[in-house]
Amino acid sequence: DCDTTGIEPDFALVKFKKLAGGGYFKIINQSVPAALKQLGYSAKEIADIVTYVRGTSSLHAAPHLNRETLRGKGFTETEIEKIEGTLEGVFDISQAFSAWNIGEETLERLGFKKDRYQDPAFNLLGALGFTAAQIQEANDVICGRMTIEGAPHLNSDHLPIFDCANKCGPYGKRFLAPMSHVRMMAAAQPFLSGAISKTVNLPTEATVEDIEQIYTEGWKLGLKAVALYRDGCKLSQPLSTKTEKKENTEAGQAVAAQPALQRRRMPRKRRGFTQEARVGGNKVYLRTGEYEDGTLGEIFIDMHKEGAAFRSMMNCFAIAVSLGLQYGVPLQEYVDVFTFTRFEPQGPVDHPNIKFATSIIDYIFRLIGLEYMGRSDLVQVKPTEAQLEDMANSKATPQKTSPVKPSAPPQLAVIQGERADLPETKAENTLSDHLATMMGDAPFCDQCGHITVRNGACYKCLNCGNSMGCS
Numbered sequence: 001d002c003d004t005t006g007i008e009p010d011f012a013l014v015k016f017k018k019l020a021g022g023g024y025f026k027i028i029n030q031s032v033p034a035a036l037k038q039l040g041y042s043a044k045e046i047a048d049i050v051t052y053v054r055g056t057s058s059l060h061a062a063p064h065l066n067r068e069t070l071r072g073k074g075f076t077e078t079e080i081e082k083i084e085g086t087l088e089g090v091f092d093i094s095q096a097f098s099a100w101n102i103g104e105e106t107l108e109r110l111g112f113k114k115d116r117y118q119d120p121a122f123n124l125l126g127a128l129g130f131t132a133a134q135i136q137e138a139n140d141v142i143c144g145r146m147t148i149e150g151a152p153h154l155n156s157d158h159l160p161i162f163d164c165a166n167k168c169g170p171y172g173k174r175f176l177a178p179m180s181h182v183r184m185m186a187a188a189q190p191f192l193s194g195a196i197s198k199t200v201n202l203p204t205e206a207t208v209e210d211i212e213q214i215y216t217e218g219w220k221l222g223l224k225a226v227a228l229y230r231d232g233c234k235l236s237q238p239l240s241t242k243t244e245k246k247e248n249t250e251a252g253q254a255v256a257a258q259p260a261l262q263r264r265r266m267p268r269k270r271r272g273f274t275q276e277a278r279v280g281g282n283k284v285y286l287r288t289g290e291y292e293d294g295t296l297g298e299i300f301i302d303m304h305k306e307g308a309a310f311r312s313m314m315n316c317f318a319i320a321v322s323l324g325l326q327y328g329v330p331l332q333e334y335v336d337v338f339t340f341t342r343f344e345p346q347g348p349v350d351h352p353n354i355k356f357a358t359s360i361i362d363y364i365f366r367l368i369g370l371e372y373m374g375r376s377d378l379v380q381v382k383p384t385e386a387q388l389e390d391m392a393n394s395k396a397t398p399q400k401t402s403p404v405k406p407s408a409p410p411q412l413a414v415i416q417g418e419r420a421d422l423p424e425t426k427a428e429n430t431l432s433d434h435l436a437t438m439m440g441d442a443p444f445c446d447q448c449g450h451i452t453v454r455n456g457a458c459y460k461c462l463n464c465g466n467s468m469g470c471s
Helices: 031-038 043-054 067-073 077-085 104-109 132-142 156-162 178-191 208-220 249-257 308-326 331-338 360-373 385-396 430-438
Strands: 014-018 024-028 199-202 227-230 274-279 282-290 296-302 452-455 458-461
Touching (some): 178 208, 274 360, 296 308, 296 360, 308 331, 331 360
Parallel strands (some): 199 227
Antiparallel strands (some): 014 024, 274 282, 282 296
């Protein structure tokens, strides 16, 4: 006897539930006729309003697109019956005329070639000569407008009674303000011992400021929990109110007008660096190649004792990354994607700044992020200012080799009677020094590999929040 549970408003008067096995199921609010009857509307007026909302689901007497016009286009009665049988559960009338629903035999009999109707952009109704305006007018009658706004006989003062969590259909303008969800929960919260299982629905155009305001107001009103959902924020969502049909002609032309990606070739003689390290006891060499401006253009990964298969995979991976860099893929994308990848070998690293890595790939991109992007957040030991300057200078000026000269023995001088005072060095970062004392005996995090810090009798990871040794 109800369409929703508890204090949850309806998602929309007409919505479509996405099925796990594919397809959609049309759900229509069953309380609308009862509400209209309670408001004093006649049976004829109720029937007109309901038809306006949900449509006729029939080709009979539909404008432009009906049995007569379809017979004139070459459809048989059996094919028309098949089309009409699908109208009850479709978003849009074009779904009933999809190539999958019509069938190859019918399409070929109508004169369409296989390569044409298998194109995902194929529009059968348009190909049959129906204009976009004619299709839309027929769709409004057959599938309905999915909103009660603008319905015949309806008193505008009654519109708030039928407001839903989202705009109803493509023509709907009204919806419950997100803050009304919060205030409704606040009215019920004093009577409940726990939090309320209810979602605050936000429209697609909701901003970060709107979300901040909802959380702040929920805190002020004493709510124990607030759950938000912005319409369309996920690639796939269980309930939908409409389909988005956009004309992408201009966008397609703009994409077609863009030039093809050009590969930026590396110079024949280039600079870079070679870094040797051990990851979990396995020696790995990283070699880089740079453009004239010092930006990274290629990498080489050498693990000569790891077997032919693993070594070959690492070589192919390095080539793929190098090609991406040369075709313009930002280095930051690689660093963000491949850090924290976990597979063997993993473990401690004998690098001045990187002390633990969850895989060879994780180590490689931590090192690249540090050397070429200054990403000190990816290393366990922050580089000093002198190290950062050395890295910057090594990229600004080419490295030149010079003959090795024998060094003179150190000159030792003993000052009798007094101690030579050394200049006191001031800590550059008090927080870093404090954390260093807390990390002296701390193990590596068993979740992300970062160094942990002492937290009472336990250890906690400042990177992922994991707790070790206690809870």
